[in-house]
Structure formats: structure tokens, C-alpha cells
Amino acid sequence: MSKILGLVIKIFMISLLLFIVYCLTIGRSFGVDLVNRVIGMYYVHKGDKAFREYNMQDAVNAYEHGLKLFPAHYEAWLNLGNIYVAYEDYYAAAQAYQNAIIAKDNYTMARMNLGIITAEKLGDFDSAIQQYKHIIEAKHFLVSIPFVYDNKKSETTNKAIAYYNMGRAYSQKAFYMPEEKNKEKRAMLEQASIAYENAVKILANSYDINYNLALTYHQLRDYRRAGQYYCKAIECEPMHYESHYNLGLMLKHLNQRAYSIDELEKAAVLATGKYSAHAKYIFDVLSSVSAENIQKDSETSIQDKIKLGKDKEEEQPVILINGKITPTDEADIAITENFRKCRSKNIFESNG
Numbered sequence: 001m002s003k004i005l006g007l008v009i010k011i012f013m014i015s016l017l018l019f020i021v022y023c024l025t026i027g028r029s030f031g032v033d034l035v036n037r038v039i040g041m042y043y044v045h046k047g048d049k050a051f052r053e054y055n056m057q058d059a060v061n062a063y064e065h066g067l068k069l070f071p072a073h074y075e076a077w078l079n080l081g082n083i084y085v086a087y088e089d090y091y092a093a094a095q096a097y098q099n100a101i102i103a104k105d106n107y108t109m110a111r112m113n114l115g116i117i118t119a120e121k122l123g124d125f126d127s128a129i130q131q132y133k134h135i136i137e138a139k140h141f142l143v144s145i146p147f148v149y150d151n152k153k154s155e156t157t158n159k160a161i162a163y164y165n166m167g168r169a170y171s172q173k174a175f176y177m178p179e180e181k182n183k184e185k186r187a188m189l190e191q192a193s194i195a196y197e198n199a200v201k202i203l204a205n206s207y208d209i210n211y212n213l214a215l216t217y218h219q220l221r222d223y224r225r226a227g228q229y230y231c232k233a234i235e236c237e238p239m240h241y242e243s244h245y246n247l248g249l250m251l252k253h254l255n256q257r258a259y260s261i262d263e264l265e266k267a268a269v270l271a272t273g274k275y276s277a278h279a280k281y282i283f284d285v286l287s288s289v290s291a292e293n294i295q296k297d298s299e300t301s302i303q304d305k306i307k308l309g310k311d312k313e314e315e316q317p318v319i320l321i322n323g324k325i326t327p328t329d330e331a332d333i334a335i336t337e338n339f340r341k342c343r344s345k346n347i348f349e350s351n352g
Helices: 002-024 028-052 056-069 074-086 090-103 108-120 125-137 152-175 182-202 207-219 223-236 241-253 257-271 276-295 302-313 329-340 345-350
Strands: 318-321 324-327
Touching (some): 028 074, 056 074, 074 090, 074 108, 090 108, 125 152, 152 182, 152 207, 182 207, 207 241, 223 241, 223 329, 223 345
């Protein structure tokens, strides 16, 4: 046994010696690269440790040192880019993300982050759209092992997010177009709607996707689809005032004043506090719509009045705490469900 062990040790030592000789002669460049890689990994490890401990400047120094020696470490480039974003150095962040992509072409996180800062911070919407298209079209090796590992769901979600971000980029590009370029502006909004539609097919219950899709159709004057997606957004997140407000404005434009008042009232209530400045504006709009409703009361159907009246008469259980009327848990649930009701939904469905 000892002879076999001795033989193994000798073979190992000879192999190691030959490898060292190779690295110092014929494979000198390989040897240098290997040493640099090892040292680079050490500094990347130091950067990771500093990053986890929120010592950002130490992390930057370590990552930059490590990446000079080992530029193929794509995760270190991603972390470095994220730190630059925190420092609001968006050009340096973009370069770091691009280096991560050079190291790994199908690196979804780097392409997603690069797309976001390119569109949101640098205003290069076309470049951002190209990054999102690459994420959507990329072919990944999907593995699904029950109770062990499954990347199918995450890759599908990433595609939905890429579609959503692409929609935002098209919408932003349309927003910054000159007013006289109406045709080009509409084309960009139509591209945005297509991207959002693809996103909502994957994440049907996303408030942000449904809301932005509704807003896009609203701008395109496709009021039926806009109303459907505003209602869907409200069903997803009933306590966000934006959908109620925009739906209320659209209903006002469609001369559906009773429904418009209902949504604007909800928006005004939800916008108080944190969005108090918005609430004041909403209350002003609500007052104008209410005045119009009094003047043109005949435009609201009897059925709408009865329905609206019944909804407003519903009593919510309350209790008295320290002299203040406070909703019970049951009332809180009931209030949320009341805000979730999109009473004008039937208008948009009947016109389908």
C-alpha cells in the first residue's frame, strides 16, 4: 500500500514539475493568465465581501483591481455596475454592464440593467429596446427538476419584465417626440401596446403592466381597451389612485359622469396624505365634473343613479377607539373590496 502511495506522490510531483516548466516556457502566456486569474479571483472575493457589508468604495477598489487581472468575471462586472448606479455614475455603470455582456453574451441581469439605465437615465431608447429584444429572443438551457431546481419560471418572468420595459422605452420615446410628428408618435405607442400585451400574457395580474397598457390605449384613443385594462389594474391593486383618476377622466370625456365621479372620488380619497398635492388637484377636477353632472343630469341613466346610490348607502361596520370612529377589520376588507369594484366595466365589455 505504501509503495502505491509513494508512486502516486511521485507521479503527482513529476506532473506538477512538468506543468510548471510548461508554464515558464512554451505555455508562458497560459501560465501568466492562470496566475492573473487566481489573483483576480482573490480581489473579486474581497470585493464581494465589501459589497455584502455595504463598504462600497472598498468594493469598487477591489473589483476594479480584480477585473484588470480577470476581466471575464461577469458577476463582478454586474456588481460594479450596480454600485456605479448607486453613485449615479450612469455612464460608468453602462460600461460595466457592457463588459459583463462581453464576458457572457446571454447574461440577462446585465442586459436588463443596461436597458433600464440606458432608457431611464441616458435617454437612449433604441439601445435599450435592443437589449430587451435580446433577452426575449435568447435561448437558455431550461432545467426543471421537481423540488431541486427549476429555472423555467424565472426565465419566463424575465421575458415578461423585458416586454414591460420595452413598452416603457417605446412610450418614453413617443413622449419626447415633437408634437408635429403625430404619425411617428402613434407608431411608437402602438409598439408599446404590443410589448405590454405580450407582458400581460405572462403576468396577467401585474398592476404596473395593466396600468401602463391602459394608459397607452388611452393615449391611442382606444377607450374600450383602455377601460378594460384600467379596470383590470384596479382589480389587481385597488388602493392605487392613478388608475381610478385616469379612468375617471376618461369616463368624463365619454360623458359617463356618474361613473366618472365615482372613480374620481376614490382617487381623491386615496391621494390624500402622501399625495396631498395631487389630492387637491383631483378634488378640483371632481368638483368640475360634479357641477357638470348637476347641469346635465339627464345624460346619466336612471339605472346608473340607482346603482350609484345603492353603492353609496352600503354601511361599513365601525368601532369607537379613543373617541375616534375607526373601521373594524371587516370594514377594512369591505372598503378595499369597494375600491376594487370597477362599476363602469360593463360599458367597455358591451362595446367589445
